[in-house]
Structure formats: structure tokens, C-alpha cells
Amino acid sequence: xxxxxxxxxxxxxxxxxxxxxxxxxxxxxxxxxxxxxxxxxxxxxxxxxxxxxxxxxxxxxxxxxxxxxxxxxxxxxxxxxxxxxxxxxxxxxxxxxxxxxxxxxxxxxxxxxxxxxxxxxxxxxxxxxxxxxxxxxxxxxxxxxxxxxxxxxxxxxxxxxxxxxxxxxxxxxxxxxxxxxxxxxxxxxxxxxxxxxxxxxx
Amino acid sequence: xxxxxxxxxxxxxxxxxxxxxxxxxxxxxxxxxxxxxxxxxxxxxxxxxxxxxxxxxxxxxxxxxxxxxxxxxxxxxxxxxxxxxxxxxxxxxxxxxxxxxxxxxxxxxxxxxxxxxxxxxxxxxxxxxxxxxxxxxxxxxxxxxxxxxxxxxxxxxxxxxxxxxxxxxxxxxxxxxxxxxxxxxxxxxxxxxxxxxxxxxx
DNA sequence: ATTCAAACAAACCGGTTGGTCTGTTTATGG
DNA sequence: CCATAAACAGACCAACCGGTTTGTTTGAAT
Numbered sequence: 001x002x003x004x005x006x007x008x009x010x011x012x013x014x015x016x017x018x019x020x021x022x023x024x025x026x027x028x029x030x031x032x033x034x035x036x037x038x039x040x041x042x043x044x045x046x047x048x049x050x051x052x053x054x055x056x057x058x059x060x061x062x063x064x065x066x067x068x069x070x071x072x073x074x075x076x077x078x079x080x081x082x083x084x085x086x087x088x089x090x091x092x093x094x095x096x097x098x099x100x101x102x103x104x105x106x107x108x109x110x111x112x113x114x115x116x117x118x119x120x121x122x123x124x125x126x127x128x129x130x131x132x133x134x135x136x137x138x139x140x141x142x143x144x145x146x147x148x149x150x151x152x153x154x155x156x157x158x159x160x161x162x163x164x165x166x167x168x169x170x171x172x173x174x175x176x177x178x179x180x181x182x183x184x185x186x187x188x189x190x191x192x193x194x195x196x197x198x199x200x201x202x
Numbered sequence: 203x204x205x206x207x208x209x210x211x212x213x214x215x216x217x218x219x220x221x222x223x224x225x226x227x228x229x230x231x232x233x234x235x236x237x238x239x240x241x242x243x244x245x246x247x248x249x250x251x252x253x254x255x256x257x258x259x260x261x262x263x264x265x266x267x268x269x270x271x272x273x274x275x276x277x278x279x280x281x282x283x284x285x286x287x288x289x290x291x292x293x294x295x296x297x298x299x300x301x302x303x304x305x306x307x308x309x310x311x312x313x314x315x316x317x318x319x320x321x322x323x324x325x326x327x328x329x330x331x332x333x334x335x336x337x338x339x340x341x342x343x344x345x346x347x348x349x350x351x352x353x354x355x356x357x358x359x360x361x362x363x364x365x366x367x368x369x370x371x372x373x374x375x376x377x378x379x380x381x382x383x384x385x386x387x388x389x390x391x392x393x394x395x396x397x398x399x400x401x402x403x404x
Numbered sequence: 405a406t407t408c409a410a411a412c413a414a415a416c417c418g419g420t421t422g423g424t425c426t427g428t429t430t431a432t433g434g
Numbered sequence: 435c436c437a438t439a440a441a442c443a444g445a446c447c448a449a450c451c452g453g454t455t456t457g458t459t460t461g462a463a464t
Contacts, residue, residue: 004411004460025316027229031452041413104319113315114227116378117306127378162391169371176318176329185360186367193395206430206441233422245442
């Protein structure tokens with residue numbers, strides 16, 4: 001047995017819990033199953049986390065937040081022309097994420113839909129993450145404004161919100177019908193929408 | 203006590219279960235709580251339904267399907283010009299639905315996100331309902347084509363799918379942040395997208 | 405080396421949960 | 435009026451599940 005390593009134990013619990021929550025939802029996740037899969041015991045769990053709910057919060061902050069950062073915020077920050085580049089980001093999204101994401105969708109949105117109206121603690125933390133995501137989009141559009149890639153009079157905040165909504169909606173629909181056609185349709189229409197942001201449309 | 207009325211008993215169970223599922227998700231819904239709220243007993247429940255899962259299926263078919271019909275399919279069928287009329291439909295959506303919908307979002311999408319990857323029976327039935335919804339949108343756009351309200355070369359199927367995705371996404375985001383501003387933003391951007399379907403844009 | 409708190413292991417617990425079983429009442433057709 | 439099955443009532447149950455408790459081991463400071 002590996003010698004004691006609190007940080008690693010905690011991380012192991014978080015990672016396993018993240019997978020279980022992603023696969024079965026927070027309510028469907030069982031503490032015992034997380035323990036079984038991580039090869040740890042109750043003692044370890046309740047030493048690191050006060051309750052199942054606190055574990056859920058920690059998963060949001062320490063697992064989902066970094067994922068949001070690497071999968072979305074970082075790539076968004078490198079985009080100059082959203083109208084042309086963002087659809088490409090969607091095209092190779094499949095390669096930038098683990099296969100579990102295709103089956104179970106967006107971990108953040110899953111938790112949002114399940115827990116937002118159940119637990120205020122979840123709702124606030126989820127709102128915070130969405131806010132960060134919105135800011136990522138907003139920054140991209142503002143940059144695109146100064147670059148002349150989009151009109152100057154667009155409401156970056158509203159557009160950002162809608163982009164996230166459309167994205168989550170598409171991912172959600174994809175969960176029900178995992179057809180490439182489905183995804184292509186959404187990707188294409190998002191591109192159509194983005195094109196409306198171009199200056200002097202007519 | 204009202205005399206026996208099997209059909210009414212079943213309906214009472216279905217309605218109560220629908221509310222509980224809508225409020226807490228299918229996994230979060232408790233059979234005992236449905237019984238308590240409906241004032242019935244275990245015997246009645248397991249006489250009408252084989253299991254909790256079968257109840258879930260019945261709620262989909264007998265509660266959510268009619269709701270989809272009245273809230274969306276019927277209004278969509280009366281739209282001639284989607285570009286102008288659909289945004290109005292979104293504006294008075296709040297008045298056409300019970301207040302519980304604002305708090306807990308779309309019952310169909312909730313079940314979709316929670317159960318699609320958990321239970322194949324759910325997934326199929328949900329896919330069927332989405333399909334009916336898509337057909338409603340498709341029919342609307344095809345009608346609009348012949349009416350000259352939208353271009354003839356648009357992919358009605360893809361547009362329909364995207365409309366539903368965007369809608370569900372907006373509703374989902376709204377669940378996390380119940381601000382009117384949030385909803386207005388989505389409504390406006392959907393209108394922007396719809397405008398791209400107009401003939402001779404330029 | 406000793407001490408002491410952190411980091412666990414593992415048995416244990418009480419309430420919950422979906423589901424069953426047995427018995428009783430009600431409607432209905434003959 | 436009677437027979438029969440449908441339509442329940444309500445006690446019961448085993449498994450589950452989050453959480454607690456108690457005891458033990460480990461590592462690091464003194």
C-alpha cells in the first residue's frame with residue numbers, strides 16, 4: 001500500500017467523485033461507490049469532506065472549474081476572429097475532451113439543471129462558473145470589436161449569454177441523440193448566427 | 203371518501219408524480235412522497251404501475267406529451283411568419299405556463315439531461331417527444347417557405363433542431379439566474395438568428 | 405525517542421426507499 | 435343476489451445510504 005499522502009488521497013476522492021457525479025448526477029452518485037472505486041474507506045472520506053454536499057461543492061471548484069478553464073476559457077482567449085475561428089473550435093471539440101463527455105454531456109450544465117433549484121449552495125457556485133464563462137466570451141467579442149471582426153454595436157454580454165445557452169442546448173440535445181448529423185446541424189447554425197455579428201452585413 | 207374511480211386514481215398519481223419529478227428529478231422523486239401528497243397508499247400505486255420506472259415512462263407519455271402539445275405544438279401550428287411571430291410566442295410564454303415551470307425549467311429537458319444516459323427506456327421515449335417537437339418546427343418552417351417568409355434553401359430540419367437546442371439552453375441558463383434580463387437577451391438573440399432565414403438578406 | 409495531531413481503517417447505526425404480501429372493499433356482469 | 439375480479443388499504447421487509455464512532459497508524463516537530 002502506498003504510504004500516506006493526504007493531498008493525493010483528497011485528489012483521488014475528488015476525481016472519482018467527479019466521474020461518478022458526471023455519470024449519475026449528484027443525487028445518483030453514491031458515497032459508497034466513490035469509496036469502492038477509489039479503494040478508500042469512510043474514515044478517509046469524512047476526514048477530508050464534511051458531507052456529501054461539501055464534496056459536491058469541492059468537485060465544482062476543484063474539478064469542473066479547471067476543466068472549464070482548459071476546455072473553453074483558454075481557447076477562447078486565443079481567438080481573434082470569433083466568426084471564423086469559433087466554429088473550428090466546435091469542430092475539434094470532440095478531440096479536446098475525454099469520451100465520457102460525449103456520453104454524459106457538459107458536467108457543469110448537468111449539475112446546473114439538476115441542482116440549481118435544489119440547493120442554494122450549488123446554485124451560487126454554478127452561477128459563478130457560468131459568469132466566468134460569460135466573461136470569457138465577452139472578452140473575446142470585445143477584442144473582436146477592436147479588431148473590426150464584429151460590429152461595434154453588438155451587446156457582448158447578451159451575445160455571450162446566448163452563445164453559452166445555445167452551446168449547452170446543443171450538447172444537451174446531443175446527449176439524447178448521439179448522431180454526428182445532430183452535432184453538425186447545431187455547429188452550422190451557430191456559425192450562421194455568428195455571421196450576423198459581422199460589420200456591414202448589407 | 204370518494205367512491206372508487208380507477209381512472210381518476212391513476213390520473214391523480216400521474217399528476218402528483220409529474221410535479222414531484224419536475225421539482226426533484228426522477229431519481230430525487232420519492233414514491234412515498236407521491237403517495238403522501240396524493241393521499242393514497244402503496245397498494246393503489248403498485249396496482250396501477252409496475253415500478254417507479256414505469257411510472258416515469260407514464261408521466262412522459264401521459265403528462266409531458268400533452269403539455270408539449272398544448273404549450274408548443276399547437277401555437278407553432280398557427281404561426282405563418284416565424285421570423286416575426288415566434289419571438290412574440292417567447293414573450294408571452296411566461297403567461298402560458300404555470301409558475302413552477304419558471305423555477306424548474308422544461309420538464310422534458312430536465313428528464314432528458316438526467317435520464318437519457320441512465321435508462322434506455324427513458325432515452326427512447328424522450329427522443330420520440332423531441333422528434334415530435336422537431337416535426338412541429340419543421341412544418342412551421344416549410345409553411346413559411348411556401349409563404350415566402352423564409353428562404354427556400356434553408357435546412358428546415360437543422361434549423362428546427364437548433365431552435366429547440368437554443369430554447370432549451372436559454373431555459374436552462376434561466377434556471378440558474380432567474381433574471382428577466384437573462385431571458386430578454388436570449389429572446390432577442392433568437393430573433394436575430396431567425397432574421398437570417400429571411401429571403402434576400404442582402 | 406517521545407509526543408501529538410493528522411490521516412486514515414472499519415465496524416456500526418438509524419432512517420429511508422422501492423417493492424411485496426395479505427387482506428378487505430367495491431363495482432359489475434350473470 | 436351472488437360470484438368474481440378489479441381496486442385498493444396498510445403492515446411489512448430487505449437493501450441501501452449518508453453519516454458516526456472508535457480505534458489504529460503514520461509522519462513530523464520537539
